Amino acid sequence: MMREVSIIIPAFNEEAQIKSVLTELRTLFEQNGINGEIIVVDDGSSDRTARVAKSAGVRVIRHRSNRGYGCSLKTGILAATHDIIGIIDADGTYPVKYLPEMLEELDQADMVVGARIGKNVNIPLIRRPAKWVLKRLANYVANARIPDLNSGLRVFRKDVAMQYFPILPDQFSFTTTITLAMHSDRYAVTYIPIDYLKRKGRSKIVPWDAGSFAILILRTAMLYRPLRVFVPLALVCLAYGVIKMIIDLTHDPNISASAMFGLVSTLLIVLIGMLGDAIATRLGRLNANTVIGVRPKDVFEMENESVEEEPVALSVGR
Numbered sequence: 001m002m003r004e005v006s007i008i009i010p011a012f013n014e015e016a017q018i019k020s021v022l023t024e025l026r027t028l029f030e031q032n033g034i035n036g037e038i039i040v041v042d043d044g045s046s047d048r049t050a051r052v053a054k055s056a057g058v059r060v061i062r063h064r065s066n067r068g069y070g071c072s073l074k075t076g077i078l079a080a081t082h083d084i085i086g087i088i089d090a091d092g093t094y095p096v097k098y099l100p101e102m103l104e105e106l107d108q109a110d111m112v113v114g115a116r117i118g119k120n121v122n123i124p125l126i127r128r129p130a131k132w133v134l135k136r137l138a139n140y141v142a143n144a145r146i147p148d149l150n151s152g153l154r155v156f157r158k159d160v161a162m163q164y165f166p167i168l169p170d171q172f173s174f175t176t177t178i179t180l181a182m183h184s185d186r187y188a189v190t191y192i193p194i195d196y197l198k199r200k201g202r203s204k205i206v207p208w209d210a211g212s213f214a215i216l217i218l219r220t221a222m223l224y225r226p227l228r229v230f231v232p233l234a235l236v237c238l239a240y241g242v243i244k245m246i247i248d249l250t251h252d253p254n255i256s257a258s259a260m261f262g263l264v265s266t267l268l269i270v271l272i273g274m275l276g277d278a279i280a281t282r283l284g285r286l287n288a289n290t291v292i293g294v295r296p297k298d299v300f301e302m303e304n305e306s307v308e309e310e311p312v313a314l315s316v317g318r
Helices: 018-032 049-055 069-079 096-108 125-142 158-162 174-184 209-224 227-251 257-282
Strands: 003-011 034-043 059-063 084-087 111-115 154-157 189-193
Touching (some): 003 049, 003 096, 018 034, 018 049, 034 069, 049 059, 084 158, 096 111, 111 174, 125 174, 174 189
């Protein structure tokens, strides 16, 4: 069966690499029987990125000014013709050869992510410590194992992504947010190991962006699972208050104001966290479509022919 997919490629000053990416995509479509629509979103480039892409015969949508990676993806998703969306970077770091496998896997998932954990992964060493910390934080917030938090190669359904548009940022943290949001809403997210090629040219992500990613993860936790943030803070205050109270009682029969402040802070933080969790639950995770409008692939009904009866051991009395 021929697959139909819209590939969104956000591009900002990628004149040198975008033509090779488009050529590889077209060849891949022909070899695998994919009815693929390619949309390049030029995000206010100052070079010939848009002209090169247009000369390759693909759809090109231009922003008059630089609006951000996430905004480019939103523009492309809204303009897409097909219900299945694929995204890939324009710098040639993500091999396109994994797309057919990812499209096949999407039959059993809501989003398939190309996790950069293959044999040939060229991530600069300076980024790896920050990525490790962010991944651990994301795993804790989502209560799931996330091998790659912000991979730029993934496929998903259009309706699933569009329900999160109000909270998806316009910058690089688009992929981070949608990953955490879908895990928090119990969608089926599958990861496929891929290679990550060495980038030619200068990356647009700077080291201090790690702080922005950390704040974004905490912000998403506040929207979906606030207790994952408030409970650790409450435990810290409780530990401080109890330890300080024990020290006070061993030296002086009076309890100090700082110990009382720690204990009262514990109570306030717990109550605020419970209120936030109640609001998030009552509002249906911001959008009712996460429950009734879009059916997650994580929930499915077993077919009769797929059920195999297990032999029943009978005990025979003497």
